[in-house]
Amino acid sequence: MEEKSSQTPVPQTDFSVKKARRRSWLHFLACCVSMISIGWVDGSSGPLIPLMQQQFHVNYTLVSLIFIVNTVGCLTAAAINVFYSEELVLGKATVTAALAQIIANALQAAGIRLPFPVFVISYYICGIGVAMQDAQANGYMASVKRNGATKMGVMHAAYGVGALVAPLVSTQFSNHPSFWSLFYVVSTGLGIINLICLAVIFQFKGKEQCLIEEGEGIERSESSSTAAGQVHWRQIIGSRPVLLVAAFLLCYVGTEVTQGNWSVSYIINERDGGTASGYVSAGFFGGLTIGRVILLPLNSWIGEERVMYLYLVICIGFQLVVWLVPSLVTGALFVSFIGVLLGPFYPIAMNVCGRTLPPHILTGSIGLIGAFSASGGALVPFATGAIAQAAGIWSLQPLMVGMLALQGVIWILEVPKQPVQVKSSESRHPTRSSPTSSPALDPEKNIRE
Numbered sequence: 246m247e248e249k250s251s252q253t254p255v256p257q258t259d260f261s262v263k264k265a266r267r268r269s270w271l272h273f274l275a276c277c278v279s280m281i282s283i284g285w286v287d288g289s290s291g292p293l294i295p296l297m298q299q300q301f302h303v304n305y306t307l308v309s310l311i312f313i314v315n316t317v318g319c320l321t322a323a324a325i326n327v328f329y330s331e332e333l334v335l336g337k338a339t340v341t342a343a344l345a346q347i348i349a350n351a352l353q354a355a356g357i358r359l360p361f362p363v364f365v366i367s368y369y370i371c372g373i374g375v376a377m378q379d380a381q382a383n384g385y386m387a388s389v390k391r392n393g394a395t396k397m398g399v400m401h402a403a404y405g406v407g408a409l410v411a412p413l414v415s416t417q418f419s420n421h422p423s424f425w426s427l428f429y430v431v432s433t434g435l436g437i438i439n440l441i442c443l444a445v446i447f448q449f450k451g452k453e454q455c456l457i458e459e460g461e462g463i464e465r466s467e468s469s470s471t472a473a474g475q476v477h478w479r480q481i482i483g484s485r486p487v488l489l490v491a492a493f494l495l496c497y498v499g500t501e502v503t504q505g506n507w508s509v510s511y512i513i514n515e516r517d518g519g520t521a522s523g524y525v526s527a528g529f530f531g532g533l534t535i536g537r538v539i540l541l542p543l544n545s546w547i548g549e550e551r552v553m554y555l556y557l558v559i560c561i562g563f564q565l566v567v568w569l570v571p572s573l574v575t576g577a578l579f580v581s582f583i584g585v586l587l588g589p590f591y592p593i594a595m596n597v598c599g600r601t602l603p604p605h606i607l608t609g610s611i612g613l614i615g616a617f618s619a620s621g622g623a624l625v626p627f628a629t630g631a632i633a634q635a636a637g638i639w640s641l642q643p644l645m646v647g648m649l650a651l652q653g654v655i656w657i658l659e660v661p662k663q664p665v666q667v668k669s670s671e672s673r674h675p676t677r678s679s680p681t682s683s684p685a686l687d688p689e690k691n692i693r694e
Contacts, residue, residue, distance in 0.1 A: 262460070269389075269459035273396055275446040276382040277403035279339060282346065282439040283375050284407025285432060287622055288530050291506035292416040292523030295513070296425040301361040305638075309630025311368045312623040318372020319620035326380050326612025327481055333612075335455060336447035339381050343443055345374030347436040354433060356426030372623060380615030385452055387599030387611055391460075394549075397592040397599075398537050405534025405588065408505060409527055416523030480606055487602070487610045490594055493655040494618035497590050499625025500648040503641070504587075505529045507629050508580050511641045516573040528581040536588025549593045556586045557653045561646055568642035590652075591618070 290311070298308050322342075326333065349371035356364050386397050418428040447455060481487055505526050512518035512525050544552050563579045563586070570576065595611070602610050625648065632640045 265458065265460035268455075269391070271446045272385070272455055272459060273400070275339075275442050276386055276400050278439050278442045279343070279378045279382050280400050280404040281407035282343070282435055283379055284404035284409075284530070285411040285435055286346070286371060286375050286407075287404075287502050288408030288411035288505055288526065289415045289428065289432065290626075291509040291526040292412050292419045293425055293428065294506065294510060296419055296422055297356075299422065300356070300425070301364070303361065305630040305634035307361075309627040310365050312627035312630070314365050315368040315372040315375075315623035316620045316627065318369040318374075319376040319616050319623060321369075322373045322376035322380065323613055323616030323620070325377070326616055327609055333381075334449065335381055335385060335452040336443070336449035339378055339443045339447060340440060340449065342374045342377035342381070343436060343440040345370050346378070347374075347433055347440060349374060350429045350432040350436050354426055354429035356429065368623075372619065376616040376619035379619050380612040383595050383615050384607065384611035385455070387595050387607060388452065388456060388604075393599060394545075394592075394596050395541060397595055398541050398544075398589065401592040401595075402534050402537035402588070404591075405530055405537055408530035409534050412505070412509075412523050412526035412530065416527070419523060481609045481613055484602075484606070484610070487598075487606075487613065489655060489658055490598060491614045491617040493652060494591060494594055494614055495621030495624070496648055496652045496655065497587070497594070497621070498618040499621035500645060500652070501533070501587055502622035503626045503629050503648075504580065504583065504645060505533075506626055507633070507638070507641050510633070511638050512573065512576060514638045516571070516576055518573055518577075525577045525580055528577060529584040532581040532584025533588045536585035537592060540585075540589050544589055544593065549589075549596060553590065553593060553656055554653065556589065557649055557656070560586050561649050564642065564646050564649060568646070 294308055297311075298304070301308070349367045352359065352367035352370070353364065382400065383397075386393065386400055389396060414431060415428050418425045450458075508529060509518075509522050509526050512522040518525070547555070560583050563583045566579045567576045567583070594614075598611060598614065599607070629641060629644060632644065
C-alpha cells in the first residue's frame, strides 16, 4: 500500500501537464475564433459598398460614414482599455464585446428597412465590440511564453481566414440587390458561435488565472502583483514606444482594410471589372492569411524587426504595379501578393510589444494599441472614400503607396532595441519603494525615450 501511494504523484503530475496543455490549446482556440469574427467584419464591406450606395442613395463620402463611426467605437474601446485596464477581466470583457458585435450585426441585418443614420450607428456598436476583442486577444497572446510568436502568427492567420471568407460570402449576396443585408444574418450566427466559445472556454476568468491554468504566467502574475496600484494611464500614454507602435498599427490596419475593401470599387471603375470583382478582396485577404503562416520561418531567420523593411519595400513596388499597369488580371494578382507580404506586420508588432514592454503595463498598452489599430481600419477607409468622391477612385493607389511609406518611417523610429523601462507611480513616493523591485519596475528608472 505504501509503495502504491508513493508512486501516486507521478501520474498526477503527468495529468496536470496534459491538462495544462489542453487548457492552453483551448484558450488559443478561443482567441482564434474571436479573431475570425473580427476578420469577418473587416473583410465583409467591400463587395457590399456599391449596394449600400444604391439602397440609401448616398455617395462615396456618405457611405464612408460607416467607417468613421466605427472609428469612434474603436476609440471608445481604447479609452475603456486604458483607463480600466486593471479592472477588465479577460473572460467577461471578451463576452461583453462579442455581445456588442452580435447586436450590431442584428441591426445591420435589417439594413434594407433601416434609415441610413441607424444603419451607420450600428457600426459604432460594432467598433466597440471588435476593438475590445482585438485588444484582449492580443494582450493575452502577447503574455504567452510557450510558442508565443508562432501562436501569435497563427492567431492572426485566423483573422485572415475570416477576412478571406467574408467577401466570398458577401459577393454572393451582392448578386441579389434586394437581399444584400441578409448577409448580416450570417454574421450574427457567426457572432453567436464566437460568444458561446468565449464564454465556455474562458469561463469569465481573468488573464492571469487563465495563464496559470495552462502553466504560463506565474512570473508575470507575480510581477503584476508587485506593481498593483502602481499602474496609471499616464505610464501608458506617456510611453513613446507604445504610442509609436499604436501609430504604426493604425496605419497598417488602415492600409489593410482599405486595400481589402476599396480595391473592389477600384477594379470595377478603373479596370472595368464586373460583379465578380468582389473576389479581388478575397484574394487579398487570402494572401494575408497565407503570409502569416508561410513567412514565419523567414521572419525568424532574418529577424522580425529587420524583415519588416524588406516587406515594406517589396509592397511599395507591388503597389506601383497595381497603379501603373492597366491590366485587370495583373492588378488582381498583385493585390493578392501585397496581402501575402502585409500579413506578418501585425503579429510581428505584437510580438515586439510582448518582448519589450514591462508586464505591469502590457495589458493596458495592448488595449490602447489594439483599439487604435482597429480605429485605423475605420479612419483610413473613410478618408479614402472622401478623397475618392472628390478626385476619383484612382486616388486609392497613391494613397496606399503613401501609407506604406509612412509605416516604414514609423517603424524606423519605433523598433525598441531592448526592454522598455517605465517609471512607476512609486517614483512620486520614494519612501514606499522596495529594494527587491525588479529592474523593469525600478522607480528610479525613467521612461525610455
